[in-house]
Amino acid sequence: MAQGIWIVAEHREGELRKISFELVSEGKRLADKMGQPVTAILLGSNIKEKASMLGKYGADKVIVADDNRLATYTTDAYVSVIAQLAQAHEPAIILLGASVQGKDLSGRLAARLGVGMAQDCVAVSLDNSNLVAERPIYAGKAYATVTFKDSSPQIATARPNVFELNEPDESRSVEITDAEFSLDDSQIKTKVVEFIQEARGKVDLTEAERIVSGGRGMKGPENYNVLEELADLIGATVGASRSAVDAGWRPHSDQVGQTGKVVSPNLYIACGISGAIQHLAGMSTSKYIVAINKDPDAPIFQKADYGVVGDLFDIVPALTEEIKKIL
Amino acid sequence: MNFLVCLKQVPDTETQIKVAPDGMSIVTDNIKWVMNPYDEYAVEEALRLKEKFGGDVTIIGVGPKRLTESIRTALAMGADKGILVDDPSVTGSDSLGTARVLAAVIKDLDYDIILCGKQGVDDDYGLVGSGLAELLDIPQISIVLKLEVSEDGSSVKAHREVEGGTLVIEASLPALITAQKGLNEPRYASLPGIMKAKKKPFDVKTLADLDLDASEVGESGAKIKIMQITPPKEREAGKIVEGETPQEKAANLARLLHEEAKLI
Numbered sequence A: 001m002a003q004g005i006w007i008v009a010e011h012r013e014g015e016l017r018k019i020s021f022e023l024v025s026e027g028k029r030l031a032d033k034m035g036q037p038v039t040a041i042l043l044g045s046n047i048k049e050k051a052s053m054l055g056k057y058g059a060d061k062v063i064v065a066d067d068n069r070l071a072t073y074t075t076d077a078y079v080s081v082i083a084q085l086a087q088a089h090e091p092a093i094i095l096l097g098a099s100v101q102g103k104d105l106s107g108r109l110a111a112r113l114g115v116g117m118a119q120d121c122v123a124v125s126l127d128n129s130n131l132v133a134e135r136p137i138y139a140g141k142a143y144a145t146v147t148f149k150d151s152s153p154q155i156a157t158a159r160p161n162v163f164e165l166n167e168p169d170e171s172r173s174v175e176i177t178d179a180e181f182s183l184d185d186s187q188i189k190t191k192v193v194e195f196i197q198e199a200r201g202k203v204d205l206t207e208a209e210r211i212v213s214g215g216r217g218m219k220g221p222e223n224y225n226v227l228e229e230l231a232d233l234i235g236a237t238v239g240a241s242r243s244a245v246d247a248g249w250r251p252h253s254d255q256v257g258q259t260g261k262v263v264s265p266n267l268y269i270a271c272g273i274s275g276a277i278q279h280l281a282g283m284s285t286s287k288y289i290v291a292i293n294k295d296p297d298a299p300i301f302q303k304a305d306y307g308v309v310g311d312l313f314d315i316v317p318a319l320t321e322e323i324k325k326i327l
Numbered sequence B: 001m002n003f004l005v006c007l008k009q010v011p012d013t014e015t016q017i018k019v020a021p022d023g024m025s026i027v028t029d030n031i032k033w034v035m036n037p038y039d040e041y042a043v044e045e046a047l048r049l050k051e052k053f054g055g056d057v058t059i060i061g062v063g064p065k066r067l068t069e070s071i072r073t074a075l076a077m078g079a080d081k082g083i084l085v086d087d088p089s090v091t092g093s094d095s096l097g098t099a100r101v102l103a104a105v106i107k108d109l110d111y112d113i114i115l116c117g118k119q120g121v122d123d124d125y126g127l128v129g130s131g132l133a134e135l136l137d138i139p140q141i142s143i144v145l146k147l148e149v150s151e152d153g154s155s156v157k158a159h160r161e162v163e164g165g166t167l168v169i170e171a172s173l174p175a176l177i178t179a180q181k182g183l184n185e186p187r188y189a190s191l192p193g194i195m196k197a198k199k200k201p202f203d204v205k206t207l208a209d210l211d212l213d214a215s216e217v218g219e220s221g222a223k224i225k226i227m228q229i230t231p232p233k234e235r236e237a238g239k240i241v242e243g244e245t246p247q248e249k250a251a252n253l254a255r256l257l258h259e260e261a262k263l264i
């Protein structure tokens, strides 16, 4: 019988990513309800020393697949190894991150195993040890609750920034084992030739705790420094509406909304953004929304916890100064 | 070279989604159905590749009759052929079921690159592409912002968007690519294009035409079951921050963020 919960850890440049700890934390909560262990799967090259960190967040076991062909993620190698491990150990549930990597991996893994897969979930629970997942559809204009049928393992990806982190327990120890797998070079049909990094230290929008976003009201690309200053001060990432992106003021990767990134920060400050339905779809799950807009009838005010009616070019710099006084 | 584009229809992004009384589906009256926005980038990219390398662009859709219109739009943009699989037994398929139908159509076709959208902006799954690549046993590169095909047409180099940067990935062909916004600027169908589209080959197939077991698709083959659809939690409009001057408003906002929301 399929048993236990697996989470697939993610790392970049030798560091575990936060989503890995979110997955372990949620996996542990589910595993406790089932009275079963949670196992983290860690693929990489010379990555074993990171395994104990996963234990501190709640993993009971870590299975490490160490191979230089796993140093950077490729769909083919990762799917092959995880599918082999899943077939050998038969976990009941596998959780992955709904990150770019996790989405790419999970879809193909589910297809290889011929099982069901719930993408980008914001809540998971159990019904008689069957996974029940809640996931936004239409970019959050509605939510679907889904279950699995004749599917083992049951696979789901968890949206970053949504699941609560456990308090790491420094004294917790974890059982680390080496994975048994085989990997044939001819199976790996893609090759990563380069990683072009954006400005160093910038947190991706999908993972940001705070976002300062600018729309058509910014009037031009040169004015985003007003937002950058505020963002730097409060440790936020700068985002944009589609209008700003389509005008060429900001890169596509900055777009928030139904055809951009769906974000869930603690704080979302929308500056010069009217609040079109496609934009709202992408940011309505933010904990706090602040809107700064000179039009008191802008729809964004219907969703904002705090609305400021005024010219953003006056308000934003003044806000930056006021926050400096507090910090 | 031959290019295949998989295309689906979704409610226009302007649509206010309403949950149907059964609590298991959405109200579809008055919905304007459009080509999935990401599939527009896929179609455009296929057309550009065809212009450079020659060959054919075939559009494939699995869905009800109304999907004909979006496939015709792609033909009017410049694609060469359309294939629609319209069969009641495929309704209710999950992503893997849809991928099986597409794979059954594609296995008899000659292709170098398959293009899909990054995801459907309806169910937001983003799974059909990788499922299809797996069933066809070809490499996939998802969320692609830039695509270069080697001069000899044997491999691709794709820029793939990831958190904090871009990965450059190479794959031999055939391969499957999923398109992200930014890949290109889709063209509009021209009037002569629309006229020409009417005469282009358009096949409608049913499951009987495909070598596929009905139990593998549709609701019977689906491994994912929707239990309930609910509207999002309504956000209440909050406070309008008071103040005579911008400075006052900014100071009040900073105070609220600090003292009330405890964010700063």
Ligand SMILES: Cc1cc2nc3c(=O)[nH]c(=O)nc-3n(C[C@H](O)[C@H](O)[C@H](O)COP(=O)(O)OP(=O)(O)OC[C@H]3O[C@@H](n4cnc5c(N)ncnc54)[C@H](O)[C@@H]3O)c2cc1C
Pocket: A214, A215, A216, A217, A218, A240, A241, A242, A243, A244, A255, A256, A257, A258, A259, A260, A261, A271, A272, A273, A274, A275, A276, A277, A278, A279, A282, A292, A293, A294, A295, A298, A310, A311, A312, A313, B013, B037
């Ligand atoms: C298929 C499709 C998909 C889409 N997907 C997305 C998406 O993912 N994300 C997205 O954002 N949009 C999306 N859109 C576009 C969306 O419909 C809107 O057009 C867009 O969000 C508007 O951007 P905006 O709010 O910046 O601009 P506008 O609607 O023009 O609003 C600008 C706002 O700035 C305010 N303003 C102007 N000057 C100032 C100032 N000095 N100080 C303060 N306020 C000022 C104005 O009062 C106004 O409210 C999509 C559209 C389509 C058709």
Ligand SMILES: Nc1ncnc2c1ncn2[C@@H]1O[C@H](COP(=O)(O)O)[C@@H](O)[C@H]1O
Pocket: B005, B006, B007, B008, B036, B038, B039, B042, B060, B061, B062, B063, B095, B098, B102, B115, B116, B117, B118, B119, B120, B121, B123, B124, B125, B126, B127, B128, B129
């Ligand atoms: N019914 C379908 N017919 C043809 N292509 C589809 C269908 N469903 C999904 N696709 C393709 O797969 C992509 C991802 O869709 P999805 O996995 O549903 O989010 C879409 O952008 C299309 O390219």
